[in-house]
Amino acid sequence: MVTTTAAAEVGGEPAHRWWRYPADLWWRSLPLRVIASVLCASVVVLVLGGFLLMQQATSGVMEGKERTVRDDARQAVESAQAQLNANPLTGTVDVDRLLFELTRGFVARNGGNGQFETVLVSSGASFSSGEVADRSIPPALVTQVQLTNDLLVTPTEVVYTDGRPPVAGLVAGATLTLPPTNRYQIYLIFPLTQEVATLHVLRNAVVTTGAMVIILLTFIAALVARQVVNPVRAARQAAESLASGNLHDRMQVRGSDDLARLAVSMNYMAAELEKQIGTLEDLSAVQQRFVADVSHELRTPLTTVRMAAEVLHDAREDFDPIAARSAELLQAELDRFEALLSDLLEISRFDAGAAALTLETVDVRDVVTRVVSASSTLAERNNTVVSVHASEPARVEVDSRRIERILRNLLVNAIEHSEGRPIDVLVAADENAVAVAVRDHGVGFEASQARQVFHRFWRADPARARMVGGTGLGLSIAMEDANLHGGWLTAWGRPGQGAQFRLTLPRTSGTVLETSPLPLVPRDFTPVPPPVEQPTAPVAPEEPDLRAGSVRLESTAGAP
Amino acid sequence: MSETTRGASTRSRVLVVDDDAALAEMLSIVLRNEGYEPVWCAYGDKALASFREAKPDLVLLDLMLPGRDGVDVCRDIRTESGVPIIMLTAKTDTIDVVEGLEAGADDYVAKPFKAKELVARIKTRLRRTPTAEENELETLRIGDLSISVDGHTVKRGGVPIQLTPLEFDLLLALARRPWQVFSREVLLEQVWGYRHAADTRLVNVHVQRLRSKIERDPEHPEIVVTVRGIGYKAGETVQV
Numbered sequence: 001m002v003t004t005t006a007a008a009e010v011g012g013e014p015a016h017r018w019w020r021y022p023a024d025l026w027w028r029s030l031p032l033r034v035i036a037s038v039l040c041a042s043v044v045v046l047v048l049g050g051f052l053l054m055q056q057a058t059s060g061v062m063e064g065k066e067r068t069v070r071d072d073a074r075q076a077v078e079s080a081q082a083q084l085n086a087n088p089l090t091g092t093v094d095v096d097r098l099l100f101e102l103t104r105g106f107v108a109r110n111g112g113n114g115q116f117e118t119v120l121v122s123s124g125a126s127f128s129s130g131e132v133a134d135r136s137i138p139p140a141l142v143t144q145v146q147l148t149n150d151l152l153v154t155p156t157e158v159v160y161t162d163g164r165p166p167v168a169g170l171v172a173g174a175t176l177t178l179p180p181t182n183r184y185q186i187y188l189i190f191p192l193t194q195e196v197a198t199l200h201v202l203r204n205a206v207v208t209t210g211a212m213v214i215i216l217l218t219f220i221a222a223l224v225a226r227q228v229v230n231p232v233r234a235a236r237q238a239a240e241s242l243a244s245g246n247l248h249d250r251m252q253v254r255g256s257d258d259l260a261r262l263a264v265s266m267n268y269m270a271a272e273l274e275k276q277i278g279t280l281e282d283l284s285a286v287q288q289r290f291v292a293d294v295s296h297e298l299r300t301p302l303t304t305v306r307m308a309a310e311v312l313h314d315a316r317e318d319f320d321p322i323a324a325r326s327a328e329l330l331q332a333e334l335d336r337f338e339a340l341l342s343d344l345l346e347i348s349r350f351d352a353g354a355a356a357l358t359l360e361t362v363d364v365r366d367v368v369t370r371v372v373s374a375s376s377t378l379a380e381r382n383n384t385v386v387s388v389h390a391s392e393p394a395r396v397e398v399d400s401r402r403i404e405r406i407l408r409n410l411l412v413n414a415i416e417h418s419e420g421r422p423i424d425v426l427v428a429a430d431e432n433a434v435a436v437a438v439r440d441h442g443v444g445f446e447a448s449q450a451r452q453v454f455h456r457f458w459r460a461d462p463a464r465a466r467m468v469g470g471t472g473l474g475l476s477i478a479m480e481d482a483n484l485h486g487g488w489l490t491a492w493g494r495p496g497q498g499a500q501f502r503l504t505l506p507r508t509s510g511t512v513l514e515t516s517p518l519p520l521v522p523r524d525f526t527p528v529p530p531p532v533e534q535p536t537a538p539v540a541p542e543e544p545d546l547r548a549g550s551v552r553l554e555s556t557a558g559a560p
Numbered sequence: 561m562s563e564t565t566r567g568a569s570t571r572s573r574v575l576v577v578d579d580d581a582a583l584a585e586m587l588s589i590v591l592r593n594e595g596y597e598p599v600w601c602a603y604g605d606k607a608l609a610s611f612r613e614a615k616p617d618l619v620l621l622d623l624m625l626p627g628r629d630g631v632d633v634c635r636d637i638r639t640e641s642g643v644p645i646i647m648l649t650a651k652t653d654t655i656d657v658v659e660g661l662e663a664g665a666d667d668y669v670a671k672p673f674k675a676k677e678l679v680a681r682i683k684t685r686l687r688r689t690p691t692a693e694e695n696e697l698e699t700l701r702i703g704d705l706s707i708s709v710d711g712h713t714v715k716r717g718g719v720p721i722q723l724t725p726l727e728f729d730l731l732l733a734l735a736r737r738p739w740q741v742f743s744r745e746v747l748l749e750q751v752w753g754y755r756h757a758a759d760t761r762l763v764n765v766h767v768q769r770l771r772s773k774i775e776r777d778p779e780h781p782e783i784v785v786t787v788r789g790i791g792y793k794a795g796e797t798v799q800v
Contacts (some may be wrong), residue, residue, distance in 0.1 A: 299650040299671035304583045307590055307675045338672055361789070374756075 030232070031225035038221035039214065046210040057202055061195050066153055066170060072116065073172035073188045074151055080186060084178050100127050120176075121185040131162040137171055137187050145173040145185050158191045168192045231259035235266050247274040288352045291345060298341060302334075309334050336471070343473040347456070350480040357399040357484055359509050364394040364403070364434050365427055371407040372425065375415060383420040386411070390427035396434040397509045402481040406489070407436060409474035410501045414440040416470065417499065428517035434505050435518040441498035450491045454479045478503075488513060492520050571597040572686050575616035577607045577633060578648065579626050587620065590675045596682070604628030608636045618685055619645045620678075623660055631663045638664030642724030644685035648673075661765035666726040667752060668762075684753030685726070702735040703783035704798040705774060714774065726751065727770045734784060734794040743791040767792060 026032065080102055102120065117132040121142075126134055136158045144152055151174045158169035169191040176184045234251055241249040250270060251263040313331040316324040349355050365388075372386050379386050414423050421441040428435050445453065452458050457472040482489035486506055493499035504516040574596045578584045581602065588598040601610035605627030611619065619637060623630035634645055647660045647668035657668055666685055669678050700707040706715050712728055714721045723731065733750050734742060742750075744760040752762060771778045783795045 300580045300583055303648075303672040304580070304586045306672050307583075307586045310675045311589065311593070 030229050031222060034225040034228075035218055035221045039218050042214050042217045046213060050206045050210050053206055054199075054203055058199055061199060062155075065190070065192065065195055069116075069170045069172055069188075069190045070151065070153055072190075073153065073174065076116075076118075076188055077151060077172075077174040077176065077186055081176055084176055102127075116172075116188045116190045119187040119189065121187070131160045131164070132189050133159040133161045135159045136169070136189055137173070141171060141173050141187075142185070145175060145187075149175055156189070158189055168196055228259070231263065235262055238266055238270070242270050242273060247277060284352055287348075288354050291348045291352060291354070294345075302338065302341065306334050306338070340471045340473075343471040343477060346477055347473055347480070350477075350484075355480070355484055357509070358401070359397050359399055361395055361397050362400045362403075364396055364398075364429075364436060364505075365390045367400060367404050367407060368425055368427055368436060371404055371411055375408065375411050378412065379415050379423075382415050382418060384415050384418045385422045386415070386425060387422065388425045388427070390425075392427075392429055394427050394429040394434040394436075396429075396505050396507050398485055398505060399481075402484065403503075403505070406478040406481050406503055407438075409478040410436075410438040410503065412470065413474060414438045414442070414499070414501070417444075418442040421498070426518060429507075430515075430517040432507055432511065433513055433515065433517055434507060435502055435516045437500055437502040437518045437522070439498065439500040439522050439524075444495050444498045445493040446495055447493065450493060453491050453493075454489070486510065486513065488516065490520055492522065494525070497525065498522075571595060572617040573597045573599060573614060574682065575599045575601060575607075575611060575614050575619045577601045577604070577610070577619065577625065577630070578622040579603070579624075580622070587678075590679070591682075594679050594682075602626075604630065604633050607633045611637055611641070616643065618682060619643060620648055620682075621645055621665065622648045623656060624650070631659050634660060634663040634665050638724075642722070642727075644725060646678075646681055646685060657759070658761055658765060661762060662769070664724070664769070666724070666766075668759075680753065687753075700732070700735040701797045702731070702738065703774075703795045705731075705783060707732060707735055716774075721774055723770070723773060726766065727773065730766055730770055731774065731784070734792065738794040738797065741787045741790050741793045747791065763792075 026036075083102060084098070102118075117128070119132060119134060119137065120127040128134070136156055138154060138156050141152060141154050141156075151172060153170055153172045156169055156171045157166050159166045169189055172188045172190070174186055176186050178184065238249055238251045247270065250267045253260050253263045253267070309327070309330045312327040316327040319327065346355075368388055368390060372388055375386070411423070411425070418440040419442040423441075424437075424439045426435075426437040426439065428437075454475050456476045458475075459472065479489050482503060482505075486509065488502075488504040490502050490504075491499065492502070500520075500522045502516065502518055502520060504513055504518070506513050572595075574591055576584050576587050576591075576598055578587070578600075579602050584600045584602065588600060591598040599610065599614040599616060601607050604625030607621075607625070607628065621630050621634055625633065628636075630647065634647070637643065637645060644667075645665045647657075647665045648671060649656060649660065649668050650671045660668060667681055669681055698709045700709060704716060705721070707713075708715070709732065712725070714723055714728065714731065729751050730747065733747060744763040747763050748754040748758050748760065752758070767784055768778075771781050771784055774783050775781045781795070785793050785795045787793055
């Protein structure tokens with residue numbers, strides 16, 4: 001079950017990966033978020049503000065201009081009407097002439113400053129001063145002017161005949177009456193060149209100012225963010241430093257704001273931690289001291305007793321049978337007592353955290369060979385054959401004394417429970433790890449007991465007679481030793497089908513194990529009856545959340 | 561005992577420095593049983609006086625003593641004699657053992673030990689080097705040193721260098737086979753008499769002590785050369 005989920009997770013990951021990086025960056029950097037927020041907000045505010053400003057400015061300018069245009073146009077139209085009234089005319093030619101003069105007159109009066117251009121439209125032709133095209137007058141205006149006597153003003157686009165680019169403008173239209181009945185339309189076109197230029201300048205000013213304000217605001221935001229983030233970062237660093245054991249580190253306290261209070265709290269916490277840890281360290285030192293003292297105090301009398309027992313044992317032939325047997329028992333039990341004492345002291349050394357590694361690089365195969373040959377007598381006594389399967393070199397950085405002790409414990413344990421069936425010791429290595437598995441085909445244990453076998457003084461079957469007389473601490477010590485190396489010690493077992501203990505060690509001390517070169521479930525294990533899921537179990541990847549050295553319980557799917 | 565070749569006495573004298581009366585008595589029984597002559601001293605501060613008075617062939621020294629620390633006693637004895645010293649220690653923690661070895665102890669036995677184990681250690685330390693392959697008049701050369709095998713002396717340019725018997729044995733083992741690289745385990749077997757792998761710190765500490773006496777510059781040894789990852793070998797012989 002676990003395997004499937006893990007695989008799905010792994011498979012799904014790459015698809016999400018491309019957006020992870022920016023997202024990570026976003027969530028990792030507080031200053032980035034502050035700056036980005038300020039930037040966005042200020043852009044919105046400035047765009048809105050600039051827009052409003054430009055609109056108000058434009059409408060203000062345009063209204064003013066329209067008023068001027070209206071006044072100028074009215075004046076011009078009135079003066080034109082007056083001119084017409086003063087020249088009662090006869091004949092079309094004269095009229096045309098007059099109109100031509102009129103338009104030209106306007107231009108002249110304007111002094112050529114280009115305030116407006118005039119277009120006069122008679123029934124037949126149009127007279128234009130300057131280079132303004134007739135197209136500049138919107139047809140809608142023409143229609144309206146024909147219907148009314150009022151002066152009408154409307155915006156338009158001024159088109160020139162001499163190829164100048166068209167500009168925005170205003171056009172005022174009115175009707176002139178030439179007595180008795182002729183009506184002419186007069187249009188005064190006011191190009192807004194000046195105003196457009198002014199608004200352009202204004203717009204540029206607004207944009208430039210806006211851009212500068214945005215940049216400045218960003219800088220300010222960065223500055224503020226820094227001011228806030230720096231103390232927070234300092235707090236983080238202080239916390240990390242504390243976590244890594246520098247209990248004397250304190251934060252600087254400046255002022256009395258929230259951040260200063262944070263620093264004060266952090267410092268208080270650090271002080272409390274230091275005090276607590278100091279107390280614990282003292283306790284631990286007392287404990288270690290106690291262990292050392294107990295060790296010494298117990299060992300000296302034990303040495304005397306042991307030597308006395310030896311003397312008695314050597315002289316037992318001179319004793320009567322009862323005394324002789326007693327001497328033998330005394331000797332044998334002293335061995336057990338001594339083993340138990342040294343195991344207990346070893347355990348309490350682990351508990352006190354006083355165990356230290358003496359690292360050297362060794363080939364695990366050599367250690368295995370040593371252990372196997374040292375246990376050969378015991379194996380012979382149990383009619384068990386121990387075979388070692390180790391083809392490749394397995395060099396690893398370890399405390400060889402401890403590794404030897406682990407392997408000795410595993411092997412003795414296997415021989416003790418083998419019931420005379422052969423034992424296999426497998427050694428395998430990959431790039432990162434070296435593994436040794438000790439497989440026996442003896443009594444085995446329930447799958448659910450794979451964790452318990454490492455418990456102190458745990459026995460698989462309390463009713464079972466002790467054969468070798470181990471202290472009951474061997475596997476616990478082996479587990480502690482494995483943990484000390486950052487390695488794993490795992491157990492697998494089935495009742496009646498034997499057990500396998502696997503030790504996995506990282507090649508170099510300090511690296512974290514991810515996989516083991518050997519499977520947890522023995523390769524020769526064929527479950528009876530074979531469950532469907534079983535074949536996948538041995539190749540199941542190591543679960544990433546496993547603590548180093550913790551016991552890997554194998555899936556219960558295969559349990560009978 | 562046949563091993564005892566030193567002095568007029570046929571019985572080697574062993575000084576037991578231990579504050580535990582019961583253990584000391586038991587040790588005396590065992591030692592006497594093995595043919596040694598035990599002398600007991602219970603106080604650290606009186607150990608040196610006892611040593612001078614008894615002139616033992618070997619010292620069994622407990623590390624935790626009233627009056628004066630065992631390590632200090634060890635150092636005191638070393639200043640005036642190279643007599644073999646075996647520590648009796650209840651602590652197997654690195655620092656105590658190494659301290660004792662650095663103070664000049666030749667070997668150590670961790671309590672609780674078996675009588676046979678202790679006796680084997682004593683025998684090794686009291687055994688002088690004669691073995692079949694030796695030519696007793698031989699003079700060996702190692703580096704710029706000359707070693708007189710039968711005289712148990714080491715000289716540099718005619719000037720004798722004082723070595724303890726153990727240090728002499730260690731140097732001799734290397735000098736006899738200058739072409740061979742000795743692993744720590746092999747040295748433990750040849751010099752200390754350990755059949756099975758034992759504490760290699762014994763070798764490390766004593767090589768350091770030996771170097772401090774025979775090397776011109778102990779930081780850059782030329783006589784006892786370290787072979788990384790394997791052990792030690794004798795340096796090139798220099799013609800003087």
